[in-house]
Amino acid sequence: MGSSRSRFSAYSLVRQGVSGRPWPRMWRRHELESSYDAVVVGGGLHGLATAYYLAAEQGWSRIAVLERSYLGGGGSGRNTAIIRSNYLTPDGVRFYDHSLRLYADLSAALNFNVMFSQRGHLTLAHTDASLRTMRWRAEVNKIEGVDSEVIGPDRVKELAPSLDTSDRVRYPILGALYHPPGGIVRHDAAVWGYARAADAHGVHLHQETEVVGIETSGGRVTGVRTNRGLISTPVVANCTAGWATTIADMVDLPMPIQTFPLQAAVTEPVRPFLHTVVVSGSLHVYVSQTDRGELVFGASVDPFASYSTRGSLEFVEGLATHVLELMPSLDRLRLLRQWAGLCDMTPDFAPIIGRTPVEGFFVDVGWGTYGFKAGPAAGQALAECIAGRKVPALIEAFALERFETGKLVGEKGAAAVGH
Amino acid sequence: MSEPMPMPMSMRLPAQPGEVIDREERFSFSWNGRSYPAYSGDTIASALAANGVRIFSRSFKYHRPRGLLTASHLDPGCTIQVGEEPNVRGAHRLASPGLDVRSQNTWPSLRYDVKSVNRLAGRFLSAGFYYKTFIKPRRLWPAYEKVLQRFVHGGVIPDRPEEHDAEARFYDKRYAHPDVLVAGGGPAGMAAACAAAEAGARVLLVEEEHRPGGHLRWGDAADLTLLAELRERVSAAGVEVMCDAVVLGRYDDNWVAVVERSPAGPAFERLVKARAETLVVAAGQIERPYVFAGNDLPGVMLSTAVRRLVNLYAVRPGERAVVLTANGSGDAAAADLSRVGVDVAAVVDARHGEDVVRADGRGGVRWVELGDGRRVDCDLLVTATGWTATTALLNMAGNRPVYRPEAARFVPDLDTLPDTVVATGGVVGDGTREALCEHGTAVGEEAARRAAGAAEQSGEVPSRAWPGVKGAEGARAPSAPHPKRPDAEGLTPEPHPELIHGRTHGFVDLCEDVTSKDLLSAVEEGYDSAELAKRYTTATMGPTQGKLEILNVVGILAEATGRTIQEVGTTTWRPPYAPVTLGALAGRRLEPVRHSPMQRWHEEHGAVPLVAGAWIRPDHYGDPGAEAANVRENVGIIDVTPIGKLDLQGPDVAKLLNLLYVNKWSKLEVGRVRYGVMCAEDGVVLDDGVTGRLGEDHYLMSTTSSGAAAVWEWVELWLQTEHPDWRVHVTPVTTAYASINVAGPKSRELMERVTTGVDLSPDAFPYMRVRRGSIAGVDDCVIWRIGFTGELSYEIHVPSAYGLHVWASLLAHGEDLGVAPFGIEAQRILRLEKGHLIVGQDTDGITQGYSADLDWAIKLDKPDFVGRPELAWQRQRGDHPRLVGLLPLDADTVPPEGCQLVEGAEIVGRITSSRRSPTLGRAICLGQVAAHLAEPGTEVTVRLPDGRLTGARVAEQLASVDPEGARLRV
Amino acid sequence: MLLLECPWCGGRNASEFAYAGEPMPRPDPESAGPAEWRGYLYLRANRCGWTRERWYHRAGCRRFFEIERNTQTHELRPVGGGAGGPDE
Structure with missing residues (x-):
């Protein structure tokens, strides 16, 4: 990738500092060409990773990524950057574990530090029912080779002393699923790293380029209409989040997806005190502390479908209540900013990735709240799917047809278990 | 390493006309371990500045010394630790006696930071x-x-939840329903509040500072006179004023959040949630810093900071000053300084092209280089280079600001606002104090008029009569567009030179230590949109969130990318407008708890609680195994109040049951009960329970405890949307009854002792029947003869007020029978022995009916029921996993619930329930297994949590104790 | 906080309601094939803009009702201009 002149390292940092010369551009601007071999819709993590792997691993050239706004401006820049692979179904565990492994090597692979902090991931159990589901997950994880175990409250306290593990709280902590390889990534860095690497492989990144239509002929894709002109192409990959059905509607392809906002918030920085990712399913909250000292919070999707990213007061009220239930000494910590991203929710909480009945129209959508964790593996698998004749085994379970055949993925199994 | 002790109050000026300190009230507080005097009314920063302190913090990345810049809540250099509270705004928080104040993130000390x-x-x-x-x-x-x-650039939070005293940290919430909410108590906001209130509207005025008045407070004599008048009017008009409070955000439909930072009463902070009919945004303007080398040195201050220090706190900001001014505020600051005897060494007038090139000095400004090459020694450099309109709340209401180059600022595009949001004051434009008041008055009157119109439209009774409102008597036609915005006229932004940076590079974001050079390199590297450059450099990401520096960031990015400032665009302001504590957002910690009328008895008798959703119930009373054994041998009673109960009445109830349950209901006779299972339209098991027919048109349905609310909604959904013609009346009665299950071979004998009006003999009241009668003298009890535990048992539902009485009577009357309470754990053991499934434990989110061993119940010959097509297809395919009884080959090893069944590396099922059976003295389980393993007698491999493999045999049926049900039917 | 207009109770905070999604006509269970049935189960228009949807006034009158909502701006309007309320 790229010329040696542009490699990043401590040495290059010092050399650049001494010389005062500007750094080379991360990615270039190009004229929009009238045809490409493949057009990726969506310049977020998934789209950029797809383009990168299509160029770097499948050897394709003449690839365009079309981004309506700026790179990483959608879900990629709005998520809470948690990485984990302790899913419930073997299909889910295998997929996300592959993604986690790609993340672990990503800084070196892209020569860009994505700051993957494998600090461990705790999913707290407040009821015996959730403890039972944790055990289920841990057992599936172990069989699939993923480090994951149910631990008791004492061990939880060791890992995160700020948690109130006493029994005087409304929802006492009975234990947790501990997943040491989990952690957080600097989300923008992953986007920029892929963008830079894709650019180095000749991918054209077109920002402020909106897809307004997709041309088909005889059931196959022939081109993409944009606000900057028409592109002819035999391959279109829909790598959008929030807008997956809007793009799919352009080829009259109904998708089992509903768009819900997912809100998040960040506090002012405080000195580091929380060294793992903490999730509570019962209290609908997840917390991590960034290297900058801010606490980043997320929760479940909004209670009704929407394309609005304005955010709500109810969200931060509920969030604060639940965070203080877990960590009561944070009451004087101040919330700095709240925001929302759009999530494409599928009926079984699993993605839709691969081919579609419209030839040349590929999808990498429906990631719900799990999109960021999936980016590297999804991009790699979709690139393989586009380039090859066979659907990669890693994503076989996530095909669109399952909603017609009724073979849904059981990831919802955990979520739907009662109290 | 001792720090020089400043002279106490050496920088304090003689009394100033507008000062807010009370010199009669003097006290001391501690700063980095040393005691400092202060006056009541001082902020922490003003008190320290009065004592000659110039350095308040170290910067984020480079640990440069930082002093006061804005002397307001926004001051990036004055974030401090107060006791256990991190990140306190020292230039806003009032000093008080004995405060323990420290600088943050400095080591070993603020002056000598390594x-x-x-x-x-x-x-x-x-x-x-x-x-x-x-x-x-x-x-x-x-x-x-x-x-x-x-x-990490922040304070320290106390990390000791065990010592946390929730009572001592009390936060509260309040709802407010103002007709008009005014955000900002400057002259325009005060005038708007008065006008609206005088027109009869209920008005809430929210002001971020400790007193209303805005810039009038540090103004001249005429400003102070007007301020006094306005304050009097506000009070006379009955406006509710909240000071030291800030509007955090405007959400959908004018849902406005306000935090009171020092509310009356015991709360540390209070969140006010207001549904405002009209929101008046009068948030004013924020003075912008100027970008040049050394612009972050202690001693470089904005003109408004100087005016605040001199006029509000009587603090001398320095000894010798250079003033860079492009507007009246800078001129006034220069005049203030001269008046109080500060040597104004140079006034640099940017309106005439004069400029400051750099400031320099160790630990603070020592000299300044001017545009003409002069070098002036000074310890204070004042800049007045322009304003930012505080448009955040308007943006949250949908407004996109437009850039006005001649005024060098973004102004709101008022036409894009909803009718329920209006603006006045500095956020709209500039004007004399009279013009501001006039505009505020007009906007306030219109705000009241709109609020009245909205109230009339929605048919609400207005809070008061509306005598003063012109035109209010003629109700506005619904949704008629308002002819003209009241805020669009009267105030226009004054011309102002576009001053963003000088000839040298300096800090753009002082919170984040981002320089103008950083922004330029970001653009050169390709981060050439505003959002990318901000994210990459973290400019505007710090505690001020861009309120101070946004235009400087945008201006520099515009220059670097060759675009206009309008093209680059301003930021999307997100709530909260100002940082707010988690405590305030959470408010009082009110987590509801549900429990039965017998809960006190349970607690007094050593019950170990189980949290089950909202319910708290007894898990056991010390020895669940013994409790279970007692049920098998004698008689036990369990509190099952949380079981969901729906009273169904009407001629079409049977149709409803036939639709929602997979089994048949049309032939259920009066006096009978039946077990039923509900599936969703995708065939997935939803809930189960028994339903009894109490009368011709009267049924009582029970549901799982956790499913009670959902099933009620499910029933209503089908009745209201698919079959609105069916005559069924649904009443939830879960907590109207206390429910007790009396189980065990001696349960009939016990029941006979307390029941009147019901013949309990086996022939008169057989298994799966329902009777109504009187128990322990309590009439209208419902008695079901059912058997979740597998024993002869009676489930009794008694009016909840008598629950404890009946519970106690059963215990009293059954002493000789060995009656004892049992908890959930014993019940789980018993039901597992009997092979009764638990929905949500033995089934999951994709378990369809035939996977739950419900073949016997699902009646595909019914013409229709919910989920029927999917169940029919499931049976056709036949490849589904099945719920089976599993007997571990090693009778002493109980595989934990959640253990997986494996075939080599492949997962082929899991243990859904497991216990050691006290009755059989061995491990028993239920599990879901792949279709090819479901035949009784098949041996499967269970992987234990430690990785060991163990075998289990598929049983003949789910029940391992009394599969024939003989014990139930006695 | 969205202010939802319940046809029976008037304007109330959205927190009183449960969102029940886009209503889908139930296919005839006798004749529906898997494709049609699963379309009913899983496919929704998911429009960005005006959409017709069902809400349940959980903390109020416990009635289901339909309303049109703009999924981007959160503006609300009655279905087809009628109130859909007690008068109908």
Whole structure:
């Protein structure tokens, strides 16, 4: 990738500092060409990773990524950057574990530090029912080779002393699923790293380029209409989040997806005190502390479908209540900013990735709240799917047809278990 | 390493006309361990400044010394630790006796911070440097990460939840329903509030500072006179004023959040949630810093900071000053300084092209280089280079500001606002104090008029009569567009030179230590949209969130990318407008708890609680095994109040049951009960329970405890949307009854002792029947003869007020029978022995009916029921997993619930329930297994949590105790 | 906080309601094939803009009702201009 002149390292940092010369551009601007071999819709993590792997691993050239706004401006820049692979179904565990492994090597692979902090991931159990589901997950994880175990409250306290593990709280902590390889990534860095690497492989990144239509002929894709002109192409990959059905509607392809906002918030920085990712399913909250000292919070999707990213007061009220239930000494910590991203929710909480009945129209959508964790593996698998004749085994379970055949993925199994 | 002791109050000026300090009330507080005097009314920063303190913090990345810049809540250099509270705004928080105030993130001390060596390394630590290094080797990254974390720029939170005293940290909430909510108590906001209130509207005025008045407070004599008048009017008009309070956000439909930072009463902070009919945004303007070399040195201050220090706090900001001014505020600051005897060495008039090139000095400004090459010694450099309109709340209401180059600021595009949001004052434009008041008055009157119109439209009774409102008597036609915005006229932004940066590079974001050079390199590297450059450099990401620096950031980006400022655009302001504590957002910690009328008895008798959703119920009373054995041998009673109960009445109830349950209901006779299972339209098991027919048109349905609310909604959904013609009346009665299950071979004998009016003999009241009668003297009890535990048992539902009485009577009357309470754990053991499934435990989110061993119940010959098509297809395919009884080959090993069944590396099922059976003295389980393993007698492999493999045999049926049900039917 | 207009109770905070999604006509269970049935189960228009949807006034009158909502701006309007309320 790229010329040696542009490699990043401590040495290059010092050399650049001494010389005062500007750094080379991360990615270039190009004229929009009238045809490409493949057009990726969506310049977020998934789209950029797809383009990168299509160029770097499948050897394709003449690839365009079309981004309506700026790179990483959608879900990629709005998520809470948690990485984990302790899913419930073997299909889910295998997929996300592959993604986690790609993340672990990503800084070196892209020569860009994505700051993957494998600090461990705790999913707290407040009821015996959730403890039972944790055990289920841990057992599936172990069989699939993923480090994951149910631990008791004492061990939880060791890992995160700020948690109130006493029994005087409304929802006492009975234990947790501990997943040491989990952690957080600097989300923008992953986007920029892929963008830079894709650019180095000749991918054209077109920002402020909106897809307004997709041309088909005889059931196959022939081109993409944009606000900057028409592109002819035999391959279109829909790598959008929030807008997956809007793009799919352009080829009259109904998708089992509903768009819900997912809100998040960040506090002012405080000195580091929380060294793992903490999730509570019962209290609908997840917390991590960034290297900058801010606490980043997320929760479940909004209670009704929407394309609005304005955010709500109810969200931060509920969030604060639940965070203080877990960590009561944070009451004087101040919330700095709240925001929302759009999530494409599928009926079984699993993605839709691969081919579609419209030839040349590929999808990498429906990631719900799990999109960021999936980016590297999804991009790699979709690139393989586009380039090859066979659907990669890693994503076989996530095909669109399952909603017609009724073979849904059981990831919802955990979520739907009662109290 | 002792720090020089400043002279007490050496920088305090004689009394100033507008000062807010009370010199009669003097006290001391502690700053970094040393005691300092202060007056009541002083902020922490003004008190320290009065004592000659100039350095308040160290900067984020380079650990440069920082002093006062804005002398307001926004001051980036004055964030401090107060006791256990981190990140306190020292230039806003009032000093009080005995406060323990410390600088944050400095070591060993504020004056000699060792991390300031970063200043030398600064040229290598360009924005985003961390992305470019620490890449290899991967194993060293955690160590690098720890180093990065050392630089975290924040205070300390107490990390001792055990010692946390929730009572001492009390937060509250309040709802408010103002007709008009005015955000900002400057002259225009006060005038608007008065006008609206005088027109009869209920008005809430929210002011971020400690007193209303805005810039009038540090103004001249005429300003102070007007201020006094306005305050009097506000009070006379009955406006509710909240000071030291700030509007955090405007959400959908004018849902406005306000935080009171020092509310009356015991609360530390209070969140006010207001549904405002009309929101008046009068948030004013924020003065912008100027970008040049040394612009972050202690002693470089904005003109408004100087005016605040001199006029509000009687603090001399320096001894010798240079003033860079482009507007009246800078001129006034120069005049203030001269008046109080500060030597104004130079006034640099930017309106005439004069400029400041750099400031320099160790630990603070010592000299300034001017545009003409002069070097002036001074310890204070004042800048007045322009304003930012505080449009955040308007943006949250949908407004996109437009850039006006001649005024050098973004102004709101008022036409894009909803009718329920209006603006006045500095956020709209500039004007004399009279013009501001006039505009505020007009807007306030219109705000009241709109609020009245909205109230009339919605048919509400207005809070008061509306005598003063012209035109209010003629109700406005619904949704008629308002002819004209009241805020669009009268105030226009004054011309102002576009001053963003000088000839040298300086700090753009002082919170984040981002320089103009960082922004330029970000653009050169390709981060050439405003959002990318901001994200990459972290400009505007710090505690002020861009309120101070946004235009400077945008201006520099515009220059670097060759676009206009309008093209680059301003930021999307997100709530909260100002940081707010988690405590205030959470408010009182009110987590509801549900429990039965017998809960007190349980607690008094050593019940170990189980949290089950909202319910708290007894898990056991000490020995669940013995409790279970007692049920098998004698008689036990369990409190099952949380079981969901729906009273169904009407001629079409049977149709409803036939639709919602997979089994048949049309032939259920009066006096009978039946077990039923509900599936969703995708065939997935939803809930189960028994339903009894109490009368011709009267049924009582029971549901799982956790499913009670959902099933009620499910029933209503089908009745209201699919079959509105069916005559069924649904009443939830879960907590109207206390429910007790009396189980065990001696349960009939016990029941006979307390029941009147019901013949309990086996022939008169057989299994799966329902009777109504009187228990322990309580009439209208419902008695079901059912058997979740597998024993002869009676489930009794008694009016809840008598629950404890009946419970106690059963215990009293059954002493000789060995009656004892049992908890959930014993019930789980018993039901597992009997092979009764638990929905949500033995089934999951994709378990369809035939996977739950419900073949016997599902009646595909019914013409229709919910989920029927999917169940029919499931049976056709036949490849589904099945719920089976599993008997571990090693009778003493109970595989934990959740253990997986494996075939080599493949998962082929899981244990859904497991216990040691006290009756059989061995491990028993239920599990879901792949279709090919479901035949009774098949041996499967269970993987235990420690990795060991063990065998289990598929049983003939789910029940391992009394599969024929003989014990139930006695 | 969205202010939802319940046809029976008037304007109330959205927190009183449960969102029940886009209503889908139930296919005839006798004749529906898997494709049609699963379309009913899983496919929704998911429009960005005006959409017709069902809400349940959980903390109020416990009635299901339909309303049109703009999924981007959160503006609300009655279905087809009628109130859909007690008068109908």
